Amino acid sequence: MRRAMYEAEVGDDVFGEDPTVNRLQNRIAELLGKKAALFVPSGMMGNQLGVHVHTRPGDEVIVERSSHIFNYESGAAGSLSGVTLHVIDGTRGQISESDLLGALRHGYYWESRSRLLCLENTLNKAGGVIYPLERMQALTRMARTHGLATHLDGARLWNASAATGTPEQMYADLFDTVTVCLSKGLGAPVGSVFAGTRDQIEAAHRRRKVLGAGMRQAGILAAAGLYALRYHRKGLAEDHAKARRLAEGLANLETLDVQMPETNIVLFDVKHGKALPILEDLQRAGVAMVPFAPNTIRATTHRDLTMGDIDRALGLIRRVAGKVN
Ligand SMILES: *Cc1c(COP(=O)(O)O)cnc(C)c1O
Numbered sequence: 001m002r003r004a005m006y007e008a009e010v011g012d013d014v015f016g017e018d019p020t021v022n023r024l025q026n027r028i029a030e031l032l033g034k035k036a037a038l039f040v041p042s043g044m045m046g047n048q049l050g051v052h053v054h055t056r057p058g059d060e061v062i063v064e065r066s067s068h069i070f071n072y073e074s075g076a077a078g079s080l081s082g083v084t085l086h087v088i089d090g091t092r093g094q095i096s097e098s099d100l101l102g103a104l105r106h107g108y109y110w111e112s113r114s115r116l117l118c119l120e121n122t123l124n125k126a127g128g129v130i131y132p133l134e135r136m137q138a139l140t141r142m143a144r145t146h147g148l149a150t151h152l153d154g155a156r157l158w159n160a161s162a163a164t165g166t167p168e169q170m171y172a173d174l175f176d177t178v179t180v181c182l183s184k185g186l187g188a189p190v191g192s193v194f195a196g197t198r199d200q201i202e203a204a205h206r207r208r209k210v211l212g213a214g215m216r217q218a219g220i221l222a223a224a225g226l227y228a229l230r231y232h233r234k235g236l237a238e239d240h241a242k243a244r245r246l247a248e249g250l251a252n253l254e255t256l257d258v259q260m261p262e263t264n265i266v267l268f269d270v271k272h273g274k275a276l277p278i279l280e281d282l283q284r285a286g287v288a289m290v291p292f293a294p295n296t297i298r299a300t301t302h303r304d305l306t307m308g309d310i311d312r313a314l315g316l317i318r319r320v321a322g323k324v325n
Contacts, residue, residue: 008223020219046179050151057082093126128265
């Protein structure tokens with residue numbers, strides 16, 4: 001990947017003249033079955049472009065309570081696009097058709113306008129859970145029927161496809177716009193891509209510039225993304241196997257309550273005690289995980305880990321968190 005970056009052919013992308021950026025954008029558009037795509041520095045910017053191109057200030061965007069857009073985007077939907085997030089409590093990050101129906105406004109002038117439905121696949125906070133295709137089909141169909149646009153936060157769409165065998169395009173087909181990340185499991189250092197129609201991408205391009213993210217010789221970064229798409233997607237199934245091995249090992253500890261993973265994220269609860277002191281001890285020992293709730297820990301597996309690393313982590317976690325207290 002470093003070599004591909006070093007050797008990347010570049011130009012000034014502010015003038016649309018970086019051939020490597022253009023290749024990446026075309027490749028992702030083709031892969032997702034969209035007309036056009038735009039390289040952006042982060043998944044968050046991709047999502048916020050989605051919010052922006054579909055809405056006007058005062059509009060309402062429907063999201064689930066555990067969504068990335070609601071929890072981890074610094075309030076950007078409100079501050080950058082002037083929209084309200086209408087938050088639905090789902091189950092394991094997923095909502096039902098009746099949840100969606102209940103959240104829709106009715107067009108009275110004293111209400112905000114329901115304008116956009118955002119779904120996420122895989123679901124980060126729910127523990128890398130795959131949003132079932134049929135459920136997404138039903139929800140996006142209902143959204144369209146009621147005049148809503150649809151955006152998919154596909155930061156980990158690659159993982160959903162690797163686990164189910166359902167091509168990314170089949171998920172993407174259900175949505176007007178899609179964000180995918182090259183920087184998560186795919187292992188590129190920087191970058192995400194926002195995809196949609198030509199008009200949507202034109203609006204997003206202008207907006208990206210407003211946000212100060214017009215990038216010059218960004219082909220160096222796009223080359224990493226192209227490399228990741230070509231060589232690292234295959235490895236995602238191994239990440240999922242590593243997550244399963246980790247979860248199965250953790251499940252042997254009576255002190256923990258483990259959610260069996262569908263992809264590369266393992267969630268587990270510390271039954272008696274708090275996550276933070278455990279995480280601090282493990283961080284010092286070389287195992288990095290994050291707290292998701294006062295007694296919930298998230299572990300993510302990735303391509304830089306071997307099965308041996310997983311076993312070593314298991315040993316350390318057993319030492320720190322395996323004691324009944
Ligand atoms: C990581 C992530 C993002 C945003 O990615 P950044 O590149 O860190 O901004 C968006 N959605 C989900 C579900 C994520 O996990």
